[in-house]
Amino acid sequence: xxxxxxxxxxxxxxxxxxxxxxxxxxxxxxxxxxxxxxxxxxxxxxxxxxxxxxxxxxxxxxxxxxxxxxxxxxxxxxxxxxxxxxxxxxxxxxxxxxxxxxxxxxxxxxxxxxxxxxxxxxxxxxxxxxxxxxxxxxxxxxxxxxxxxxxxxxxxxxxxxxxxxxxxxxxxxxxxxxxxxxxxxxxxxxxxxxxxxxxxxxxxxxxxxxxxxxxxxxxxxxxxxxxxxxxxxxxxxxxxxxxxxxxxxxxxxxxxxxxxxxxxxxxxxxxxxxxxxxxxxxxxxxxxxxxxxxxxxxxxxxxxxxxxxxxxxxxxxxxxxxxxxxxxxxxxxxxxxxxxxxxxxxxxxxxxxxxxxxxxxxxxxxxxxxxxxxxxxxxxxxxxxxxxxxxxxxxxxxxxxxxxxxxxxxxxxxxxxxxxxxxxxxxxxxxxxxxxxxxxxxxxxxxxxxxxxxxxxxxxxxxxxxxxxxxxxxxxxxxxxxxxxxxxxxxxxxxxxxxxxxxxxxxxxxxxxxxxxxxxxxxxxxxxxxxxxxxxxxxxxxxxxxxxxxxxxxxxxxxxxxxxxxx
Amino acid sequence: xxxxxxxxxxxxxxxxxxxxxxxxxxxxxxxxxxxxxxxxxxxxxxxxxxxxxxxxxxxxxxxxxxxxxxxxxxxxxxxxxxxxxxxxxxxxxxxxxxxxxxxxxxxxxxxxxxxxxxxxxxxxxxxxxxxxxxxxxxxxxxxxxxxxxxxxxxxxxxxxxxxxxxxxxxxxxxxxxxxxxxxxxxxxxxxxxxxxxxxxxxxxxxxxxxxxxxxxxxxxxxxxxxxxxxxxxxxxxxxxxxxxxxxxxxxxxxxxxxxxxxxxxxxxxxxxxxxxxxxxxxxxxxxxxxxxxxxxxxxxxxxxxxxxxxxxxxxxxxxxxxxxxxxxxxxxxxxxxxxxxxxxxx
Numbered sequence: 001x002x003x004x005x006x007x008x009x010x011x012x013x014x015x016x017x018x019x020x021x022x023x024x025x026x027x028x029x030x031x032x033x034x035x036x037x038x039x040x041x042x043x044x045x046x047x048x049x050x051x052x053x054x055x056x057x058x059x060x061x062x063x064x065x066x067x068x069x070x071x072x073x074x075x076x077x078x079x080x081x082x083x084x085x086x087x088x089x090x091x092x093x094x095x096x097x098x099x100x101x102x103x104x105x106x107x108x109x110x111x112x113x114x115x116x117x118x119x120x121x122x123x124x125x126x127x128x129x130x131x132x133x134x135x136x137x138x139x140x141x142x143x144x145x146x147x148x149x150x151x152x153x154x155x156x157x158x159x160x161x162x163x164x165x166x167x168x169x170x171x172x173x174x175x176x177x178x179x180x181x182x183x184x185x186x187x188x189x190x191x192x193x194x195x196x197x198x199x200x201x202x203x204x205x206x207x208x209x210x211x212x213x214x215x216x217x218x219x220x221x222x223x224x225x226x227x228x229x230x231x232x233x234x235x236x237x238x239x240x241x242x243x244x245x246x247x248x249x250x251x252x253x254x255x256x257x258x259x260x261x262x263x264x265x266x267x268x269x270x271x272x273x274x275x276x277x278x279x280x281x282x283x284x285x286x287x288x289x290x291x292x293x294x295x296x297x298x299x300x301x302x303x304x305x306x307x308x309x310x311x312x313x314x315x316x317x318x319x320x321x322x323x324x325x326x327x328x329x330x331x332x333x334x335x336x337x338x339x340x341x342x343x344x345x346x347x348x349x350x351x352x353x354x355x356x357x358x359x360x361x362x363x364x365x366x367x368x369x370x371x372x373x374x375x376x377x378x379x380x381x382x383x384x385x386x387x388x389x390x391x392x393x394x395x396x397x398x399x400x401x402x403x404x405x406x407x408x409x410x411x412x413x414x415x416x417x418x419x420x421x422x423x424x425x426x427x428x429x430x431x432x433x434x435x436x437x438x439x440x441x442x443x444x445x446x447x448x449x450x451x452x453x454x455x456x457x458x459x460x461x462x463x464x465x466x467x468x469x470x471x472x473x474x475x476x477x478x479x480x481x482x483x484x485x486x487x488x489x490x491x492x493x494x495x496x497x498x499x500x501x502x503x504x505x506x507x508x509x510x511x512x513x514x515x516x517x518x519x520x521x522x523x524x525x526x527x528x529x530x531x532x533x534x535x536x537x538x539x540x541x542x543x544x545x546x547x548x549x550x551x552x553x554x555x556x557x558x559x560x561x562x563x564x565x566x567x
Numbered sequence: 568x569x570x571x572x573x574x575x576x577x578x579x580x581x582x583x584x585x586x587x588x589x590x591x592x593x594x595x596x597x598x599x600x601x602x603x604x605x606x607x608x609x610x611x612x613x614x615x616x617x618x619x620x621x622x623x624x625x626x627x628x629x630x631x632x633x634x635x636x637x638x639x640x641x642x643x644x645x646x647x648x649x650x651x652x653x654x655x656x657x658x659x660x661x662x663x664x665x666x667x668x669x670x671x672x673x674x675x676x677x678x679x680x681x682x683x684x685x686x687x688x689x690x691x692x693x694x695x696x697x698x699x700x701x702x703x704x705x706x707x708x709x710x711x712x713x714x715x716x717x718x719x720x721x722x723x724x725x726x727x728x729x730x731x732x733x734x735x736x737x738x739x740x741x742x743x744x745x746x747x748x749x750x751x752x753x754x755x756x757x758x759x760x761x762x763x764x765x766x767x768x769x770x771x772x773x774x775x776x777x778x779x780x781x782x783x784x785x786x787x788x789x790x791x792x793x794x795x796x797x798x799x800x801x802x803x804x805x806x807x808x809x810x811x812x813x814x815x816x817x818x819x820x821x822x823x824x825x826x827x828x829x830x831x832x833x834x835x836x837x838x839x840x841x842x843x844x845x846x847x848x849x850x851x852x853x854x855x856x857x858x859x860x861x862x863x864x865x866x867x868x869x870x871x872x873x874x875x876x877x878x879x880x881x882x883x884x885x886x887x888x889x890x891x892x893x894x895x896x897x898x899x900x901x902x903x904x905x906x907x908x909x910x911x912x913x
Contacts, residue, residue: 003569010574011581018582022589280820287813288836291860300835306825321825 005207006077012210013070017063019217024059026224027052048230051164054111061104062186066213068097069193076204098150101190105153112160150194154187168233172328175226182219189213228327235328236370240306241321244340244362249282252316252340252354253362257370281310281319300325313337315348336366572749573628579752580624586759587617590766597771605772608649615646623735627748633682636737640689643732644674647695654702670695696729706775709910712870714774717765724761731755770866777867778910782839783810783860786879786897788887789853790815794879794897798908803898814858818843830856833864840864844872848880850887855880875907 031052071093079085161183165176189212192203203209231238236257244252285298301308302325309320311333318337320329341348344358354362591613598606619642626635648670655664673695677685703725707718733739735751773780783804786794792811795804804810818830834841839860846855857876861868880887882904886896 006569007574007577011578014578014582015585018585280824284817284820284834285836287817288834288839288841291810291813291817298834298836300833301821301831302833302835303821303825303827303831304829306827308821308825 005205006073008207009073009210010070012207012214013066013073016066016210016213016217017070019214019221020059020063020066023217023221023224024056024063026221027056027059030229031056050111051230054108057111058104058108061100061107065097065100065104068093068100069209072097073204080205098194101193102149102153105150105157109153109156109160148196150187150190151196154190157187158183164233172227172232175223178226179220179223182216182223185212185216186220189216231324232326232328235326235332238323238326239320239329239370240323241319242336242366243281243319243321244337245281245317245319246348247282247315247317250352252348253359255363255366281308281317285310309333311337313341315341315345332369339365572745575749576752577624577628579749579756580620583752583755583759584617584620586756586763587613587620590759590763591617593763593766594772601771601773603772603776605653605775608653609766609772612646612649615642615649619643619646627737633685636682636689637677637685640685640692641674641677644670644677644692644695647692647699648674650699650702651695654698654705666698700725709778710775710867711874712867714769714867714870717768718775720768721762721765724758724763724765726758727761728755728758731758773863774865774867777865777871778908780862780865781859781868781908782862784875784905784908785811785814785858785860786876787811787815787818787856787858788850788890790819791892791894793855793894794901796901796905798905814841815856818856818858835864838862842869842872844869844876846876846880848884850884850890855887871907875904878904878907 031049072090075086075090075093079090158180161180165173165180168176189209191197192209192212197203239257241257242253242255244254246252281298284301288298297312298310300310305323307322307325309322309325309329311318311330313334316337318333320333322329340362343361344354347354347358591610594606594610594613597603598610619639622635622639622642626632626639648667651670652664652667655666673688673691676688680688700722703718703722707715707722710718731751731754733751734754735748739751740747769775781798784794784796784798785792785807790812792807792815795807795811796802797804817834821831821834822829829845830843832843834843839862842859842861842864844857844859846857848854855876857872857879859868859872879901882900883897
């Protein structure tokens with residue numbers, strides 16, 4: 001590697017880190033979806049915040065990974081100029097970089113897969129791709145497998161991302177395609193930074209990785225900046241009402257997307273409301289025209305929680321009553337107005353209102369569009385929200401059963417996870433320092449530990465969800481109307497089903513208990529190692545004994561033995 | 568083998584250049600959106616600084632050619648001159664921009680004069696930098712709220728950037744040593760981050776020149792217009808009762824059609840925007856409503872309207888509690904409040 005390539009590579013990596021951090025924090029800042037309308041507007045039913053959080057994690061970890069890649073390049077440059085390779089440091093930096101890349105993929109996949117888009121095709125793809133490299137390379141070539149894991153993880157990542165493209169349309173879809181292309185390049189960049197292509201070409205000798213990564217980050221950055229909000233993917237889902245009004249204030253059509261009138265009196269009230277609404281909109285426009293002394297059109301009225309989007313064709317005016325102001329809504333409204341004018345112009349000009357058959361056609365069209373958009377929202381809904389469980393009490397034959405959802409706070413879980421990682425890392429550091437294990441073994445131990453933790457977390461999560469949905473289903477069967485309702489023997493109720501549900505609930509708590517036990521064990525291990533290193537009790541404990549005991553208590557012993565056998 | 572210090576210098580320089588390119592892109596995007604001259608000038612300024620950084624790199628790390636020095640200083644001078652031009656046209660409203668012409672003469676002289684003379688003439692750039700600082704301070708004084716906060720941060724960023732440029736200038740490096748290049752570049756990097764964050768926070772440079780966007784102001788109480796003032800023409804509106812009453816009815820109708828307890832926050836009518844604010848204090852179970860008619864919906868105008876309404880409530884608290892329907896006290900005594908919508912220095 002000559003000086004010029006070295007400088008080019010380092011500068012490229014610096015810019016990659018900068019761009020990745022910028023994209024990460026741009027996404028972080030947009031996670032709550034700031035709209036033009038009102039600061040009070042929030043919609044918590046969609047998983048857009050999770051999508052932003054997932055990509056934020058991805059880019060932040062990418063930046064961190066490329067810091068280590070930069071250090072790796074530095075070591076390689078030293079090797080190519082002096083002929084001396086700091087093998088241990090090189091290996092450490094390489095492995096840490098690789099682990100960070102894998103964490104970037106897996107954490108983002110985990111966050112995004114908590115949305116229901118995963119259910120379509122993803123699960124078998126994930127299993128197949130995760131199994132593939134293991135079958136190819138066997139269990140001992142662990143870091144080779146890690147290298148190759150980047151490929152299936154990249155494919156899973158792209159499959160997840162493709163789901164976003166499928167739910168978008170027009171301009172938004174074009175932007176998502178540019179981001180998708182960026183991601184393909186970015187993943188190619190990732191792969192070129194591993195050892196996979198080493199048998200064919202030493203890519204570390206050329207600034208190819210950096211070039212690919214830079215192009216990809218620029219594409220992704222432009223793509224994300226062009227998307228004002230992910231909610232643009234399903235604009236109709238935010239509409240509450242649609243009005244079509246003639247120029248003289250006569251209402252042609254009113255369609256409520258949220259609540260329907262329940263009784264005749266409410267129906268009459270609704271009819272009165274819609275007439276008032278239509279004339280009010282026309283009235284507002286007239287008054288504003290007088291005040292501003294200009295020939296214009298009313299466009300938007302923004303309230304604290306509702307927004308009126310007004311659009312006009314030559315003969316009729318359309319109004320959307322929505323919760324957010326999205327660019328897509330206005331164009332949808334205009335298209336609808338033009339369509340109505342094209343098909344029903346005669347009717348509009350000659351009659352006071354639309355014929356019932358025309359109204360039915362219009363309603364069917366609008367409802368179909370609305371339903372289509374709502375289905376997209378379903379794709380992006382977090383799974384936890386899909387089956388809400390609320391706390392209630394049920395009294396059966398003087399025995400009180402509690403129907404309360406089982407939850408473990410994610411912050412608690414995260415704090416436990418961070419504590420564990422710190423403890424585990426410290427323990428491994430001590431062991432590496434005392435040369436009882438190698439750096440690779442230490443990193444592998446850390447990776448396996450994370451894997452075990454994640455597996456237990458997932459088991460825990462699935463069991464809790466199973467318990468909640470089981471209990472919910474049981475309580476739904478008996479059609480509980482209010483809290484503390486006493487049931488008679490005639491009402492169907494299965495004690496066995498409730499018992500199984502509670503059993504699952506008890507099982508759900510077990511993995512959590514196990515994790516708490518692991519923390520305690522790790523604390524004991526770290527204490528023993530520290531005691532062995534600094535507090536040697538003559539005749540009672542020796543340093544060697546302490547380290548051996550620590551190894552015995554943990555799975556590292558198994559790993560150590562395995563690697564010895566392999567040698 | 569390359570020295571670590573040089574690597575650090577080059578990396579810092581590359582990052583500063585990338586940030587400048589990004590900033591130029593941000594301003595260019597704003598210009599394409601709003602066609603505001605200030606955005607274009609800021610884009611030119613960022614580009615000029617970016618290219619000047621490339622000449623700095625060539626001069627220090629490739630070959631110390633005097634041409635590179637001339638280009639570096641001239642480009643920075645050009646970027647400052649854009650601000651000087653803006654200052655004279657918009658701030659001072661001069662028919663002949665003699666400061667801009669002076670800068671132009673300096674730029675020409677930097678090209679023509681022998682290197683030694685040009686080197687010393689290059690120091691006049693600090694005069695242009697002072698003009699830029701004055702322009703920014705003037706803008707800072709004319710703004711409020713979040714925009715003001717961001718401009719303050721931008722001025723600080725500019726100071727830090729200037730300090731970095733000063734420290735990495737060859738005169739200082741010759742005196743203090745090579746390490747000052749790295750120190751200067753790192754300081755420039757910090758300055759650029761500050762500048763970038765503050766300009767990104769402002770979103771549009773139209774916020775700086777808000778006063779050209781304001782038209783009329785109305786204060787409504789109990790559906791009666793207390794005060795109507797044309798900020799654009801600097802006089803009280805004729806037929807204020809008619810307009811104010813019309814607006815009051817618009818707000819009332821808009822409020823009732825969505826079954827809301829409060830009037831709308833904002834109405835867009837063709838190219839006009841009506842910003843509405845509800846007062847915080849209650850007088851006879853009613854609140855004041857202020858409506859500002861503007862050409863562009865800028866965040867600074869929302870903040871100014873809120874400030875005006877609070878001041879109006881405080882000033883006429885006693886009158887409003889026992890109000891009998893006379894609007895004369897408001898018309899006569901609101902002159903001082905109009906200052907909120909006037910730029911501090913014309």
